[in-house]
Amino acid sequence: MAGDTPRRAVVVGGGISGLAAAWELSGGAHKSPAPPQIVLMESSDRLGGALRTAMFGGRLVDVGPDGFLGRRPEAFELCQEVGLGDTLVPIAGRGAAVVVRGRVRMLPDGLVLGVPTRFWPAARSGLLGLRGQLGLARDVLVPRPDRRGPIGDRSIGPLVARKLGRRVVDTLVDPLMGGIHAGSTDDMSAAATFPVLLAAAQRRGSLMRALRAEVPVPAADAPPLFWTLSGGMESLTERLGDVLNERGVEIRRSAPVERLERTGGRWGVHANGTVTEADGVVLALPATPTSLLLHGHDDEVVGLLNGIEYASVTLVTFRVDAESVPAPLKGTGFLVPRRSHPSRGSDAWAVTACTYLDQKWPHLARDGEVLLRASLGRSDDGRAAGWSDADVCDRAWSELSTFMGLTGTPLESMVVRFPDSLPQYRVHHLLRTTGIESAVARLGGLSVAGAAYCGVGIPACIASGRAAARSLW
Template sequence: MSSSVHVAVVGGGLAGATAAREVATRLPDAVVTVYESTDHAGGKLAGAEVGGVTVDVGAESMLNRRPEAVALAREVGLGERLVHPEPVSAALWTRSALRSLPPSVMGVPSSMAALADSRVLSRAGLVRARADLPVPTPSDDVSVASYVGRRLGREVVDVLVEPLLGGVYAGHANELSVQAAAPAIWALHKRGSRIAHAAAEQTAAASPGLPPVFAGLDGGLWQLPREVLSHPSIVVRTRSTVREIAAGADGRWRLVVGPANAAERVDADAVVLATPAAPTARLLAPSVPIAARVLREIDYASMAIVTLAVRRDQIASDLSGSGFLVPPVEGRSIKAATFSSNKWGWLGSRAGDLVVMRASLGRAGEEHVLQRDDSELVATAVADLGDAIGLSGPLVDAHVQRWGGGLPQYTVGHLARVAQIDEAVAGTPGLAVCGAAYGGVGIPAVIASGRAAALQIIDHLESSRRREAE
């Protein structure tokens, strides 16, 4: 471009980091400033030292069969650190025992024989699942519970679907949209009206040479946003809350940054909002009220991750798997546990004689579970792990990471809401939004969202340059 441009990215999580890097890479004369309200960038990819080893205390794995995340890791020089989980199985803590997690498509069983062998369902529940009723596909969006329950029965929802959804969204199947929150389940209708049969067909049709489902980084995923932001044209400003944005008559944007008593006014040629729905709605209210109104309809769930380091002889069970999920109907406080030093070879090697594990707590509407201090959350996790795997004795180390309002809830009608937001924002030149609130909460989806926002901004800036040249 004829002179340097300034692009402001509000929010330093992975979506914002991706958008910033895309703009900085594609527009060599651009200066990109990332404004992050907390004391560090990276969002929910964060690390902390537990038992003498730095581990992920946020997301610890990313989809490997979708290209965006592993491609970005390679792009920023982390390709040699890409690793895959160890080939160990997961379990389900249900009916007073740890039982093998049967193969499924997001909880829809893909093998009735394996489902029966796992004994995760009651006899009546298994009979109902085997019926696999051919219910017509709804014309409108419905909840995951409604879609699966009518076909396979409520017990499949409660025991299999709920814990998997809880791990991704910390939400509830009665409220989450089947089209937005469980697109893999929704896609089964294309194979026929019996979804368990469709899941079995899909599994059988899968190529045996497919790459591993998940990937991580040797040393932890927390490294990814740090490297993404390490670009010479990107300036990261932490503890910098953007209070207002407004479009000027000259086509530029005015930002108000910092506390009210020491506010700084910043000009930018374009703005990317990579913040959660509530702050994005607040910033958009003056300039894009329609998008702001719809954004306020997106709720969030809070959760916490308790990471523990213990001696191996403190565990009565044989920890041969990667961890277990917990159906909400079991009435436990933890919703999942991961035996991280089993799951990741690099961590097992660095932990030495210690076992590093983590438990997640909290679902939508269960804020009371998290209204305990850190020591109480640790004690709660230890109590459940004591019942599940026989954990006992004093801990070597523990860490609590709280993610308040961390996970957007893709409730019924979410895709229609996102379409309204996109349409409203698209009509505002020099503005784009991105993040987990829109088209997916997984790491590849968030990266794709950030990249798409950057491309919108680049197209706007290049169009402006062409108009100026005419």
């Protein structure tokens, strides 16, 4: 610090990670008496990044992420810290389903991220067929020993397939885990996305029994697993923008950062033809723009960042006349396994999942209507990104009609696209992350945050933003 001038921090990126970083820099729950000067720069004209809420059918509906996991404390706590505790809404629906042989069937009890932990519920579910049942039976009677790798990471699909059979992966695990990340479990890091599975696989004996021991059954009075906000998830990022403003944080929208310059131990942040000098910079961006900004500063970190691939996702929300939905909907929605299309060819299902939005979040329910949301796009399926909005709607409606027996046409629809939005955590992703973080730390006065590193969920992004702020200087 020069004389009495406070240090200046620039946060680049106004998604949830960057906003959480700015919140932490300003003191977090306990406003700092002597915070640094903070400037947040966001390239678009709005805060929130992937978090998007829209007025749809006369109510505020999340047209992007629609809730967060309550088992991790970060998102819940942040909502309370910024005064949104009264608007937290717990999930209402219970249970999810999967498309098997063209029909929507409820998932059995006892799954942990799609992996069965009990033989009977999964074997009796009718989802797995004889081959699937035999795979489960083998795990109970003659469990296969683990093939441990020397470095301690494995891809989820082959790991589970070896223990429980390929059918379990294709029908249960890949749709769930692949759905969360819009990727394939065949090359998804267990250490980065499902560490308890890795721990369970390294125990002796049955994987199902080991996973049961790793993940105890939640108590009957355990708090709900998922939460949302009655004003939509974007109400969190909007509120963060307001409270940061009240704390004197300067928020610059439509300010795409084009270059970082290192001079005399400080950073020069270039945006819109001006240079903002900073003692510390938090880059809360996806991997690709982060790597562009670090070009010329460290070749190793640029290479590591460029190795993180992204999947694009398209969401289409439908407001539907209840008369168009023939059977009562059960649970919160269903998943569509990649390999479940009868032809298995290039015409595979485009829809990867459907959420019954107003069953999941009852404050969205209106008499005589149903809100459905279809997800399209995965790391190995970029078709929807090339379709027009009208084609996305037609295709999604047609596939939902096949699965659910919908009739007629939707009352209203909205397509929202999330290009290159979900980072793919390949095997050894955590080594890559460690390499990036240490290379960035060596540059001095710099830290990175966001979904690219240690978790894509909103709580993980908040944790990452806050940690990046704490490690800045």
